[in-house]
Each structure stands twice: as structure tokens, then as C-alpha cells.
Amino acid sequence: MERDFPYPLEDLGRSSTLPAPRLDPVRAAFAEAVLAGFARKPRSLPCRFFYDAHGSALFEEITQLEEYYPARVEAALLEVHGAEIADRMGDARVLVEFGSGSSRKTSLLLSALARVAVYVPIDVAGESVAEAAEWLSERHDGLAIRPLVADFTKTCTLPVVARRSRKLGFFSGSTIGNLTHAEAQAFLANAARLLGRGAALLIGVDLKKDPAILLPAYNDRRGVTAAFNLNLLERINRELDGDIDVSRFVHDAIYDEDQGRIEMHLVSLACQRVRVLGWEFRFGRGERIHTENSHKYSVADFQFLAQSAGWMPVQAWTDKDRLFSLHLLRLA
Numbered sequence: 375m376e377r378d379f380p381y382p383l384e385d386l387g388r389s390s391t392l393p394a395p396r397l398d399p400v401r402a403a404f405a406e407a408v409l410a411g412f413a414r415k416p417r418s419l420p421c422r423f424f425y426d427a428h429g430s431a432l433f434e435e436i437t438q439l440e441e442y443y444p445a446r447v448e449a450a451l452l453e454v455h456g457a458e459i460a461d462r463m464g465d466a467r468v469l470v471e472f473g474s475g476s477s478r479k480t481s482l483l484l485s486a487l488a489r490v491a492v493y494v495p496i497d498v499a500g501e502s503v504a505e506a507a508e509w510l511s512e513r514h515d516g517l518a519i520r521p522l523v524a525d526f527t528k529t530c531t532l533p534v535v536a537r538r539s540r541k542l543g544f545f546s547g548s549t550i551g552n553l554t555h556a557e558a559q560a561f562l563a564n565a566a567r568l569l570g571r572g573a574a575l576l577i578g579v580d581l582k583k584d585p586a587i588l589l590p591a592y593n594d595r596r597g598v599t600a601a602f603n604l605n606l607l608e609r610i611n612r613e614l615d616g617d618i619d620v621s622r623f624v625h626d627a628i629y630d631e632d633q634g635r636i637e638m639h640l641v642s643l644a645c646q647r648v649r650v651l652g653w654e655f656r657f658g659r660g661e662r663i664h665t666e667n668s669h670k671y672s673v674a675d676f677q678f679l680a681q682s683a684g685w686m687p688v689q690a691w692t693d694k695d696r697l698f699s700l701h702l703l704r705l706a
């Protein structure tokens with residue numbers, strides 16, 4: 375945690391005579407992000423904090439929704455083209471997955487990749503990585519699983535067993551859409567450095583399309599996406615001693631055609647004050663908290679971005695309705 379943020383001492387349970395207690399690092403990062411995000415205007419919160427236990431369960435529910443096509447279409451693409459992907463990806467023996475989450479899709483890919491002997495899931499959420507590793511090891515006999523609990527947008531080092539062989543990276547679910555174009559380019563360049571010579575990268579990217587299809591995917595009828603978005607405020611209440619009246623905020627998702635992205639916001643329904651870790655913030659009626667970007671790319675847009683980060687586009691697969699794309703990239 376940054377030391378220079380002026381936390382009120384009593385809220386961290388400190389007294390002047392006792393040493394400071396150690397904060398859980400995830401909670402500390404969340405605290406810092408929320409205090410900084412509420413202090414700036416327009417207000418914003420980073421979307422990676424959606425995924426506490428509650429949020430992860432809600433996201434799983436989103437992937438089952440009729441309106442939320444990305445999960446379903448990506449899985450279908452992996453199933454239909456698995457053999458071809460395996461064929462085109464060369465002789466990689468190590469699969470490195472970025473932001474591995476629940477690993478259902480990974481299983482589909484591993485089934486097609488008979489030669490892969492080592493699987494390295496990288497995720498900041500240690501618990502979900504461990505769970506996913508267990509789930510996968512039951513289904514893929516003889517696969518060595520070496521989880522890496524790390525932030526894959528920063529530099530990290532692969533375990534020794536993964537160093538010598540040719541590698542395949544996997545980044546699914548259009549998670550890359552959460553990054554700005556500059557961040558996505560930096561991620562791709564970093565992945566190139568991590569995976570090294572002759573590596574391939576398979577990446578799921580949501581396509582630009584008619585807002586009449588895009589918008590319902592983020593405004594589902596059952597309100598699961600709304601609950602997912604609002605859970606961020608509930609998490610503040612649970613973890614950061616917040617007193618936010620969640621019923622006085624509503625979910626909003628819009629499509630910004632110029633930027634080619636869905637934006638999720640929480641909108642304050644009233645003029646209100648909220649407290650977080652002893653700090654007070656005032657929200658005006660109609661004031662917005664920007665909680666997520668989800669960028670959409672045409673196939674050509676994404677290939678251009680990949681090339682700018684040093685990757686050669688090998689092939690792109692899309693479904694017949696052109697809802698979603700899977701890109702295979704390679705390093706020279």
C-alpha cells in the first residue's frame with residue numbers, strides 16, 4: 375500500500391502506542407482505489423474489484439444469461455475450432471493463461487491441445503486460481519499445474535518448468551476489453567516478453583456490433599448485471615466500513631460509439647453523503663461513478679493493435695453472426 379495516503383489513524387484501529395496492524399493487501403489496495411476514486415471528479419472505480427466472492431458468483435450468473443452472448447459464443451468457437459487452433463498453434467508444451475478465473479474454457483482448450491504438459495494460470499485472486507487448478511487436474515490427467523498468483527499487467531517470471539519450452543498464451547472472455555487501447559498494447563507487449571521466442575497467443579475479443587445487441591448484454595432483464603455493478607458498493611460497505619445506502623444508486627450501461635466501448639456507471643439517485651473508512655464524500659443527484667469500460671474491436675482493429683505490440687496475426691475465427699472473435703497471434 376502507498377504510505378502517503380492520509381488515512382485517519384483511528385479507522386485503521388491504530389493507537390499511538392501500538393504498532394500498526396497489518397492490513398490484508400487486497401483490502402488495502404481496494405481501500406486506496408476507493409478513496410482515490412471517490413476523491414476525483416468524475417468519480418471512478420477500477421473494475422478489477424468487481425470480483426470478490428459475491429461478484430465472481432454474479433459474474434458466473436451473467437455468463438449464463440440469454441442476453442450475454444460473449445461467454446456462450448467464445449465457448450462455441452473454442453469447441454468448434456479447437457482442433458484447427460491446436461493445429462495452427464504449433465508445438466507449444468506450456469499453456470500460460472492470463473486472468474484465469476474459473477477455467478471452464480481452459481478445459482475446452484486443453485482437450486484440443488494434447489501436447490501441452492504444463493499449465494500456468496496467472497491470476498491475482500489466489501483462491502480462485504487454486505480452486506480452478508483442482509477442478510482442472512481432475513479432468514486432465516498428467517497435466518502439471520503451476521499457478522502464479524500475480525498481476526499479469528505487471529512483469530512476472532514463469533516457473534522454472536515453463537522456461538525452456540515453447541509457450542502458448544491464452545487470454546479469454548474479452549477481458550482485454552477492460553483495458554484502454556494503450557493499456558491493451560502494453561499488456562500485449564508484456565505478454566510477448568513473458569512468453570518469448572516462437573510463442574503463440576490465443577485471445578478472445580468482443581466485436582463491434584449493433585448497439586441493439588450490445589446494450590441488452592449489459593442491461594439484462596433479470597438485473598444480474600445491475601446487481602454485479604452495485605455489488606461494488608456493497609463490497610465497500612463490507613470491507614471498508616462503508617455506510618452507503620445501495621438503494622440510492624442505480625446501474626447504468628451505455629455504448630459510446632466513438633470510443634467503441636460499453637461503459638458501466640453507478641448513478642446517485644439523490645444528493646447524499648457516504649462514509650468510507652471515516653472519510654465523507656458527497657454525491658450530487660445524478661452524479662455518476664464510472665465502474666467499467668468494455669472495449670469492442672473489429673477484427674482489423676485488433677490485428678492492427680496486436681501488430682503494434684510486436685505480434686503477427688495468424689488467424690481470426692468468428693461466429694456466423696459476427697458477435698465474437700478468437701485471434702491467434704504469433705511471435706517471430
Ligand code: AVJ
Nearest residue numbers: 436547548549551552599668
Ligand atoms: C469479463 C470483463 C469481459 O466486459 O463483458 C460483464 C465483464 N461486465 N458484464 C465484460 C462484464 C458486465 C466482462 N468481462
